[in-house]
Amino acid sequence: MPVIRFEGDSFVCNDGESVLECLRRNGREIPFSCLSGVCGTCILRAIEGIPPSTSQASLKDTLRAQGYFLSCSCRPTSDMEVALGDGVGARVPAVLTAIEPLNPTVVRVRARAEKPFDYRAGQFASLLRHDGLARTYSLASVPGIDPELEFHVARVPGGAMSEWLHRDAVPGMRIELLGPRGDCFYVPGNPDQPLFLLGTGTGLAPLYGILRDAIHQGHRGPIHLFQGGLTRDGLYLVDELREIAPAHANVAYHPCVRDADPADPLHGAIDEVAQRIVPNLKGWRVYLCGHPDMVTMMRKKTFLAGASMKEIFADAFIPSPKVS
Amino acid sequence: MSSVYEQLGGQAAVEAAVDIFYRHVLNDDRINRFFEGVDMDRQAAKQKAFLTMAFGGPHNYTGKSMREGHAHLLKLGMNDSHFDAVAEDLAKTLTELGVGQPLVDQVLAIAGSTREDVMGRSA
Ligand SMILES: Cc1cc2nc3c(=O)[nH]c(=O)nc-3n(C[C@H](O)[C@H](O)[C@H](O)COP(=O)(O)OP(=O)(O)OC[C@H]3O[C@@H](n4cnc5c(N)ncnc54)[C@H](O)[C@@H]3O)c2cc1C
Numbered sequence: 189m190p191v192i193r194f195e196g197d198s199f200v201c202n203d204g205e206s207v208l209e210c211l212r213r214n215g216r217e218i219p220f221s222c223l224s225g226v227c228g229t230c231i232l233r234a235i236e237g238i239p240p241s242t243s244q245a246s247l248k249d250t251l252r253a254q255g256y257f258l259s260c261s262c263r264p265t266s267d268m269e270v271a272l273g274d275g276v277g278a279r280v281p282a283v284l285t286a287i288e289p290l291n292p293t294v295v296r297v298r299a300r301a302e303k304p305f306d307y308r309a310g311q312f313a314s315l316l317r318h319d320g321l322a323r324t325y326s327l328a329s330v331p332g333i334d335p336e337l338e339f340h341v342a343r344v345p346g347g348a349m350s351e352w353l354h355r356d357a358v359p360g361m362r363i364e365l366l367g368p369r370g371d372c373f374y375v376p377g378n379p380d381q382p383l384f385l386l387g388t389g390t391g392l393a394p395l396y397g398i399l400r401d402a403i404h405q406g407h408r409g410p411i412h413l414f415q416g417g418l419t420r421d422g423l424y425l426v427d428e429l430r431e432i433a434p435a436h437a438n439v440a441y442h443p444c445v446r447d448a449d450p451a452d453p454l455h456g457a458i459d460e461v462a463q464r465i466v467p468n469l470k471g472w473r474v475y476l477c478g479h480p481d482m483v484t485m486m487r488k489k490t491f492l493a494g495a496s497m498k499e500i501f502a503d504a505f506i507p508s509p510k511v512s
Numbered sequence: 513m514s515s516v517y518e519q520l521g522g523q524a525a526v527e528a529a530v531d532i533f534y535r536h537v538l539n540d541d542r543i544n545r546f547f548e549g550v551d552m553d554r555q556a557a558k559q560k561a562f563l564t565m566a567f568g569g570p571h572n573y574t575g576k577s578m579r580e581g582h583a584h585l586l587k588l589g590m591n592d593s594h595f596d597a598v599a600e601d602l603a604k605t606l607t608e609l610g611v612g613q614p615l616v617d618q619v620l621a622i623a624g625s626t627r628e629d630v631m632g633r634s635a
Pocket residue numbers: 222226227312323324325326327339340341342343344345346347348349350351390391393394503504505506507508509510
């Protein structure tokens with residue numbers, strides 16, 4: 189069985205065990221969150237040995253070349269020496285500056301990074317609490333517009349991090365940030381391309397960032413934002429978004445409430461509303477964020493509606509599995 | 513004479529074909545049930561692998577890995593009619609991309625050479 193060397197110690201990695209599991213079994217506090225090779229919280233760097241390609245699949249070429257890999261999805265077949273990634277894996281200290289409700293189940297969390305934290309609106313970062321608990325949240329703020337970082341956090345009943353942020357966290361508390369990661373962000377250089385933004389729940393967070401970033405960077409093509417909720421209470425920032433649209437002729441905002449009264453003008457399933465308003469997505473750039481099932485479904489629908497696979501960017505908010 | 517893969521345009525041809533081909537497959541009621549629930553991101557990579565192979569390009573698949581990769585589909589009822597449907601979608605894709613019939617026929621011959629493995633019939 190392969191041996192994992194870490195900070196001067198050697199640990200035997202059991203059959204089928206990931207590097208993350210092996211290190212944690214031996215009392216090493218490697219932060220992690222989604223355990224699905226997505227969020228990037230558990231990133232490590234191989235100093236010796238080659239990480240299996242699955243553990244590098246979601247990383248940028250530049251990181252891959254430097255030996256970075258996601259330890260939750262790294263089941264080694266030969267010995268490795270691994271280390272916390274410097275730079276990439278470095279944690280940025282931050283202070284919570286504001287926590288305010290956006291609707292009955294979502295709070296806006298603002299934080300100020302105390303070291304440079306370069307990101308694009310719409311990327312995600314892991315938030316680490318003082319005890320090491322880590323969860324991933326999308327960046328709703330825009331560099332160059334917002335002096336602070338902004339996250340939208342939905343309350344998950346019994347959820348370790350979201351309940352803490354909703355109930356116990358107060359401005360002034362210290363956290364750490366890891367990241368950013370993800371390719372759901374506005375890319376300048378094609379200012380006339382139509383943009384399709386669709387999100388459910390706090391899937392609005394990255395889209396709110398991307399929308400404002402696109403406007404800020406002078407995007408001229410049409411931008412359609414679809415925001416979905418199960419009930420009217422599930423939507424948020426509606427008034428603010430309604431004001432953006434008239435000020436920018438190329439922006440259209442479509443809030444949709446699935447379980448609303450059929451007489452309600454907002455009534456409608458988000459996929460059906462989107463299909464009706466933009467039936468043909470050939471040449472569009474598509475952003476999909478929120479519930480994993482919704483993202484899977486919409487990926488297929490937008491692709492079949494003509495969007496190119498390369499032009500579909502998606503962030504599925506995969507919950508962290510229960511771990512003992 | 514350059515290879516079929518080169519005549520088609522290599523990697524760029526795969527990139528150009530993948531969206532069109534996959535859209536045909538997902539819209540093809542004879543076969544789309546086999547592709548239900550397969551994550552699209554991962555599927556895109558597999559579609560490219562499929563096309564590279566069918567175009568006669570460089571790949572690492574063996575007869576054994578083709579048999580293993582499709583064995584679970586046999587259990588779901590995959591048979592020769594489904595193979596024919598895939599071949600048809602492939603031909604339609606190439607025709608739409610303006611590829612001439614002689615080259616399309618060569619691609620179909622390469623794809624056809626994998627039939628016994630895909631169907632799990634060869635030793
Ligand atoms: C790339 C990415 C971006 C994300 N961005 C955001 C964001 O911007 N805003 C945001 O609010 N969240 C976001 N998430 C989800 C977030 O990371 C956490 O999973 C979420 O906040 C729950 O964490 P928790 O500690 O409160 O709950 P946990 O303690 O992790 O979970 C408690 C229980 O609830 C279950 N559970 C967790 N989430 C759900 C859910 N949505 N529905 C049903 N059951 C659930 C868990 O499986 C567990 O059994 C994102 C996730 C990913 C991977």
